[in-house]
Amino acid sequence: MKTSRMLGLVMIAPAAIMILLFFLMPVVLTGVFSMTNMTTATGISGGAYQIAPHSLNDLKSAMPEIAEQMSQPRYTIDEVGLKAVEGLGLDPGIATELRAKHMGEVFPSRREVERMIKGLDQRPSTPDVKKISEQFNRSVVNSRFSSKEELFSVLDTLGFTLTDGQKNSVADVTYTGWNWTTENFSRIVSSPDMARVLFNTLLYVALVLVLFNTTYAMLLAIWTHYMPSAPATIFRSIWLLPRITPVVIYVLMWKWLAWDTGFISVLMGKFGYEPKNYMLDNAYNAWVFVVLINGFIGASMGMLVFSSALKAIPKSQFFASEVDGASRWQQIRYIILPQMRWPILFVTCYQTLSLLASFNEILLSTRGGPGKATEVWSLAAYHTALNNYAGNLEYGLGAAMALVLVVIGIVLSLGYLRIFNYGTLVSRPLIED
Amino acid sequence: MRILLDNFSKSFGATKVIENMTLEVGHGEMLALLGPSGCGKSTTLFAICGIHRPTGGRILFGDRDVTDLPSQARNIGVVFQSYALYPHMTVAENIGFPLKVKGMATADIRKEVDRISGLVHIGNLLGRRPAELSGGQQQRVALARALVRKPDVLLLDEPLANLDAKLRLEMRSEIRRIQRETGITAILVTHDQVEAMSMCDRIAIMKEGEIVQIATPAEMYSDPRTAFVAGFLGNPPITFLRGVMANGVFSIPDSEIRVPLPASVAAAEGAKLMLGVRPEHFTPTGDIAVPGKVMFAETQGRENLYDVRLNGGPLLRSIQPVRHDVNIDDAVTWAIDSRNVLVFDDDGRRL
């Protein structure tokens, strides 16, 4: 008993590991990323502390004085500065005197340190005073620290008097790494861009699904069903071509058709129209092409599913309906379509999910353009997180967008599974009487 | 309405199923197409209802040539061998379908469906789907659907194959009654000879795509044209003795069995013959006594059935009123009724 259970576990282990690695992990990682504000700037490992002008700006509202102080240069007479002064090739007495009389002193402004230098016994000339004072400039602006501790100790030695709370505020605003945040989601909810992308997505899924993946696929299936089998096979194969052609090549053919030296332009040129890129000329055209490209690829699956479902209807039902007087249209309406309910539902479910997730055809054809006219959710996530012109990739936001897709997908799948299970439940058992 | 198959041929690609068949079914007649599996019964039926186009010849309904008319235009009712009910429709919708596609009003359809479903006793099943029916119930739904549009011609492809014995008896007379009442011309395809004999005005026996004989059941039984026909009709089936013509009588070499032949039979001396003896003509009361041993005994309730191995080796079958004095391995001497034997030549042709 025990060994058989062990054996069972061993047997399912590979499957469990696969599920964990390839199904669960990506989702979990997406979830983790979506809760951060990672970007190209923050990197995905930890960051550093950099007192950049913009971080001091941020600090101004909370701690105006400290921000002001930190933005000013500061002058500290220290060993490093003295060494540098010695290297300037001036009178060595200057360095010696500074070391003897002023070691460790901090001057809050250039004016004060220069007054002190001018008052030295050696009396350096005015240009030299400038050179010397520069060696002691210990301004914190634009300096970078790899850890909080380093930042704090430097602040201390530079003579800033800060409470622990203030120190932490400084650390926060100067941190260049990523943080945990839920901001991505509030951005998704509130951004009008996202609303536009959502609308595009719904339009895209609905148009392709309704026009091509189901209706057109059904037309093809029924059409080939009534054909003699040899031409039917040929037609089905032709309709499979978009599916089996590598998508890059397939989309390239569409682009060739549409671009300004392409087929349409040449053809329209004969009628005196200026050549132009018909695909990207306006949003309306772009949509037509996006729907056609995806539609012709997607219709093939529905056609196959519907064709085989049609084949599964016993021939005798067609014979019977003919004998019963049904015209071809009545046969389709009353015999075929009612029995296609499950295949249609299946194709709808499957294609909704794959349309939601796929963007390669759009990326290859319109890149979401013109403007963002054909930018759909998954493409927007891709652009946000992995590839955009601005160069600042927002991994966190992109992950959050992907997560939204994942959640929608899971919810839809669960809903579909329920429908399918329900379907098997409602077929009642055979009752004899 | 008269049906005429005139020189009808049908082949599927290179497979010739029917060649030059001519068959006429009179108006209001019910004809059985009887034959073994694969002989082309369904194919013939499918050609009559327009599902298969004939590869040769003509099909006439009355005087109308329907050879090139589609099924829809032929006004026929068909009960298919596999019922071919529509699984997604209720029984009522199935039966009403021929009327619905005609565009009849819903209320009228319901009236007709009620009437016809009462006729075939399925009034209580109208709300169910075919998957929720037994085989027999499905068959009656198919029959109702075939009848509902008052067809000119009714074609039945083994409509009773899936019924239990009692229901089969009931439906036999039921179908026959409906057919008589409606005066419809009907063709019944079956390989059950009892069904054919009890339901039909005439029987056409088919073998390998050809009609071997057409006759009324009684004629066919008493006067079969070939050994095949004789063997096909009758239950339990006829048994054959093989022998030769010797000294004017049928004799089996190496045995004492000698059977005088009816005067009408003309056979040359020494010709090889087959003697068909129906079970009811081999009983204790016949005129040519032959001894043998009981090999098999079976009671069928009112009658008993015996297989008797004659001393010469061949087997005869006997059917007799129930008796309890004969058991397996008993030696018996029963007699052949020589006036009723059927004589065939070596090729199975009746002499």
Ligand SMILES: Nc1ncnc2c1ncn2[C@@H]1O[C@H](COP(=O)(O)OP(=O)(O)OP(=O)(O)O)[C@@H](O)[C@H]1O
């Ligand atoms: N569509 C077809 N293509 C090729 N051969 C066929 C086709 N339909 C029937 N046949 C052949 O024609 C012959 C007659 O078939 P048919 O269905 O008429 O037989 P049947 O007499 O109805 O037999 P059963 O009693 O088993 O129903 C068979 O040998 C069958 O294999």
Ligand SMILES: [Mg+2]
């Ligand atoms: Mg058949």
